[in-house]
Amino acid sequence: MSAIKYWLWLSSLTNVRPASKAALIDHYGDAERAWFAPEGEFRTVPGVSANDAAVLEARDMSACDNILSECDRQGIDILTMQDARYPRWLCNTYAPPPVLYVKGRLPNVDETPAIAIVGTRRASPYGLKMARTLAFEIVKCGGIIVSGLTEGVDRAAAEGCLLAGGRCIGVLGTPHGEDNRLQRDVAATGALISEYPPGTVTQKFFFRDRNRVSAGLSQGVVVVEAPERSGSLLFAQEALEQGREIFAVPGNADAENSVGTIRLIKDGAKPVTSGWDVMCEFEALFPDKIVKPSGRVSVPEEVKNVPPERTKPAAKQEKTPVSTKKEIDNNITKGYIDLSEQLSRLNEEQLKIITAIGGEQAHIDDVIERTGLGTAKVLSQLTVLEIKGYIRRVPGRRVSLNTAMK
Template identity: 35%
Template sequence: MSARLHWLWLATRAPFRPHQIAALLAHFGSAEQAYAAGSAAVAEVPGLTKQQAASLCDKDLAGAERISDACERLGASVLTLADTAYPDRLRQIPDPPAVLYVRGALPDLDALPGLAVVGTRRPSVYGRAAAEKMARELAEAGFVIVSGMAAGIDGEANRAALRAGGRTVAVLGCGVDVCYPAHHKALMGDILLAGAVVSEYPPGTEPAGWRFPQRNRIISGLSVGTLVVEAPQRSGSLITARCALDQGRDVFAVPGNIGVSTFDGSNRMIADGEAMLAASPGDIIAEYAGLLRRGRPAAAHPAHAAVPLTKAAQVAAPPRAVPPKPAAPPAAPAKAALPAHLTDEERAVIRAVQAGADTVDAVIDAVGQPTARVTATITMLELDGVLSREGGRLRAAAAYQ
């Protein structure tokens, strides 16, 4: 029996989140051993719910076989965490996908630097031009442009890399056989000729809003750094930037006009010292000059390292001075009313944190919504200043405690 079927079986265990599958692999040692584990061995796994234990005891491989057959028909390859072709850079993140579905030819992103380029789906003329210039010149310099093939900045970045004769990777929030948005069908075909389309979702998986925030960690995880071209305050591209920061990767942002709302989020990251200002492609190329010359991966840093992944492996330069964030305002004497624009789901997350749920997992359990949807909601609330993290623990902002 093919070991790949066991990986497909494990990756599709519905009650498990990506980081929990990583924990299962650490516990059992491999997907094959997880599949072979009997009920007694499963009972020894700490922290399992009844539903999760039942899922591990279900040894039906029919679903895995269907996925394998679909990949064969598509000509798609399946990379697992056990494969040498699986990108090491992605393997280093806290919650790597156990399985990566690939169409096209995935560039060696451990030898060639991937640079994520992301931004709003409704860019300004300036933002679109900036994305084209940045992605084109970065591709010409030797970067693999990684993006989400979404409307707006993402698609512009993928397209500019192709025009430059470079390589590009599109990370989808659906199956690799599903083109989303539909009007990017020609772009998707071009990407398949000069790079790859990848996803953690099996073929046939339709796009859903909550899947896109979850895929963003893969966009940043494949890359040495993330460039935010144009992003409003509540933007999915800022989720990618937050993922990059959590992964110990570099973040850059193109400066935009003050007072233009579609640049509020990216400008704020520059102001807060979370993103390095990228006024030209040269600002980014200079950061990775050694990596581009060598054509091999930078030294790895553990996830959540304070020093970005790529810096220490290049030149012995002093660390970049990062301006301190402004001090938090003093706590209000009385709890402030929550902002009126918040959705019911955002309010549910805040109530969970106010009730004592101080980790992402605890909030997910309290709210009962899909992981990616809750993590995206938490990020948006952080961007709004309603939630904050202190020592890795979630807290409501002082005004809302």
């Protein structure tokens, strides 16, 4: 039997605590030796609970063939703790996953600074802008972004990374499935990872357990916005326990989304307002990877500007009244903007992409081939064009010009 199946057996037992799995590997050395341990021995392994030992004793491999088949269908790479590509930085932390299921190509976080950017799902416009800007600047200074890809700060950070042409590691709190647009873009230039085999039924505790993986892949964690009872504070605590550097973005003292970040700063987190504020802390650790800017990194306006529909107000924050008339007038005016004026606002790479898309829907791979631009460049510019309203995404990794552009 292939050794990989023993690792899949251990990985598939989602009702066994990560700490027990780690204790098992620490005791036996690998999953295959654990599988062939004498009957009844699991309950004597230090760190393995009695309940977990009972589950392990069943030695149920029935799911392994389905996992292998689904990984092959979805193009998922299987990395075990014994694989040379498995990050040592993660392996040396508390309860590392025995298996990582990877779409894309996992960047080498052992040799390149990786920074997790986290925050509330109900981010303010300021929080979204800061998440995008910080991620963009960190990439330009030589860093990798780690993100949970959830709505709000996490998503904004991933977008900022892609707009900079950088590599993002998206850490899922679910098994791999049918990816959304952002997840596909992340996998195309970096990696989308999960510790759960495809086909696993998602449990609520998966999202909390994800924190230790995201923190374990990172050298530092930036909390952008966090209300008093935010899950981002739990993430920061997990990272702190793993010995990671904690950073926080200052906000208004009376803003609900700043309660958590202000508390972190009071407790010793470094306040940051730029990507270099973060990256300078790792200059000695990664001298050949970090690029010190001569001044503040130049951030394009499309990075800072977040679409209005994305700027949800924070909890308990009153909504600002909106004039219906003004909104309607703006929409009418936009429809009459001259086409040549619209095109004049695009740079050379964006014009190439618009031309490559043409009058019909185009597959993203075809756009990459027609333009001759790299994958990362095309994906980042497609994101910019979508934000500006020039294109729209359609199912099947295809894009189309908006009606006004045709």
